[in-house]
Amino acid sequence: MIKTDPWRRHDVRDWQRKHVVHLHRRAAFRATWAEIQRDVSDGADVAIGRLLDGKPRLGVPKTFEHVSKALGKHAVARGDVRNLQAWWIYRMLAGADPLRERLALAWHDHFATSQLKVRNLAVMHQQNEILRQQALAPFAQLLRRTAKDPALLLWLDAETNRAGHPNENFAREIMELFTLGIGNFNEADVKEAARALTGWTVRDQKFVDLDVRHDSADKVILGQRGPWRGDDLLRLLLDDPATSLRVAGRLCEEFLGAGVADEVAVAALAAGMRENGFEVRWAVETILRSELFFAKTTRNQRVVGPAEFVIGAIRALEFGKPMPRTTLLADALSRMGLGLFRPPNVGGWNGGEEWLSARALVARTNFVSGLVTGEAIGRGPLDALALVKRHGHHSDAESCIDFFSGLLFGEPLPPLDRTQIANGLTASKPDEVARQVVALLLASPAAHIS
């Protein structure tokens, strides 16, 4: 029996609109019509490379980083988490590097930290910047920077962890959630790890390592004895293969969806990561260029999260200029279950089918209704008809359905769905019809799956 490489490359000759739309729905926030056309024409290697390099978007203003910085500062000064949420949404919507923002969101879920306990927006903002900067870096770098960042330390009570009075919260979550995962360590390891971490604390919103608080005696962690300090603990965790398995599994879930990559594939990816500097970018590239990623059995098998749903819709419809009211978008995401900077607990968001509760679906459907009228973003109505015409399509109902299904799903709708959408159109004026088509497509089951 021939053993085939689970990560063998996708055949680049098989490259159509449906592959491009899939790529942007899974690894970015959808793409505009022009971006899709360009990527189909430029081929798989270039299109995927552009995404990895952080340059997939057309028309990103030169002033973006400057504006983002100002918005971030302002949000922190105002002290309302809603403004910080709005800042991040601005980045997702208007920034140049959507893959990085998708990863920042995935890392926010992984290193889940909540403003509700930390109560310090400057610190939450700083953590977010670290997650973004280190999003594609070697995992060792991401882990080290995050573990020594005030947000995580405050969230996990690191400051109460001191020699003689260990607080296990930080040690436990580092091992259980951020690196090894349950079953790959025991309670003794947690206790010893807590001792190794004594001394790490926060002073004036900065990380400090206080010798006087550190328990300097020997510890035995994961079978290794030594006078371990915090950095040593991180090294031990990073060296353990369980961590690479867990990170590889995380990335597979993020881009492929739950249960798509089997144990063999995850193990192979983890092994590859270990051989390649444990670099996240290497793993993401391997996934995105793979046959598995573009397989029919992978496409349309993953629930679209709230951020992708909301921001993707606005992007694809080219409805981002003038800038939507991002605080309204922040509220919409919260109603859909994604309170940015406020994960429900240290385990982050469960995601998957949990995004499809009745409440969340009502929120999504209401968002869609409000999007086409403009109310959901604080602007005037969407000129869907102009979009259709601008990209060379006819303005009758059938042509609108063709255009928007191509834009939003990359391929024609199943006949049953198409008929139901066509039957659902009650408007008579062409511009209303075009808007209705958009609303019906974005509220249909296919829009919640990618």
Add this chain to the structure above:
Amino acid sequence: MLTRRSFLQSSSLGAVATAMPGLRGAAAQAPRSKGRVLVVVELDGGNDGINTVVPFADDGYSQARKKLFLKPSSLLKIDDQIGFHGSLKPFMKLLQDGQLAVVQGVAYPNPNLSHFRSRAIYYSARRDTEDHIGIGWLGRGLDARAKQHPKTSHSLYIGGGAPPIALRGHRAAASSLESLSDFTLLDAPPVMSSDAASKKRSLQELVRRNLRRADETSRRLEQLVKATKTEFSYPDVPVGKRLELVARLLRAGYEAPVFYTSHGGFDTHANQLGSHGDLLSQLATSVSTFLADMKDASLGREITVLVFSEFGRTVKENGSAGTDHGTAGPMFVAGPAVEAGVYGTTPSMTDLRNGRLKVHVDFRRVYADMLEWLGLPAAAVLGGPFRPMGVMQRA
């Protein structure tokens, strides 16, 4: 633009499940559902029990509390040892009317001072972290009932976010609702029917099904909104609005035996005096209005309200005119089925353990009362026998 009327699938779809099982029977003239109802109000953050049921006769009180000292003349004296915070007039009235039980000194052995850990203990009714597996006491209790009574073994959480672990069981369904507007579809698009040929359970099918349920839930709730209004005036604060929503749902015949909500803001590490008084006032007014509303509704169902917090607070005040995380505190049980009175020993302000109040009553003894009252298996749920406090009237 899009109107629901044009698009509702015809009745050939058959009965559609809603996301909130209790809506099954709910309608303008719902047949009155029998059975008892427990409403849990969780005080979020750690309520300062010392300034709630005040041990004014204990010398330790004036020694420990300076800025946070409540003058005995401001208190509503229950007896010659303890008195309610002055903001708890409605609770005093409930006590006098035989509708309030006050259980003092409640917590569990070796109290944990972390919000997350202590809450997990109260939710699961298990002391050890390794037993915190995401299943809660009410979830377990309703699981036990689910086999015999599948239609009345669910709960409803009123608040933002997902239902708390207290309500999670293996089978028992817990839904959540913050306000009726959560389910108000502004413009309902057509609900896509399934491809009858595709029987297999795919993600697409799941989404279709959930969309249908969302639509159905929205419709039913819309009817409910039209059908029920309450004459009673609840405080215009979250806990008041939430209890008002529970009242409306009950009046409409919502079938859940358990409702759960929270009243937040009790983590008073600084400047406690004003905020604590307000929170207590809001609590007492909301609960007593709710009970009066339910009495007026004559539902023929007994309703009991349980009030608790994940821990109490420190004996001594801190340097910021507040208090830090503590141990024991009072639990309250209110309603017509209660055996009114004061239970347990008032924790001493001087005879302490590790500088904090001693614990006299394990909270699971009050949980045992609640579970027995609801006809759920207390020992199985609590993981062992806990002698009930006896706060409920003998049937």
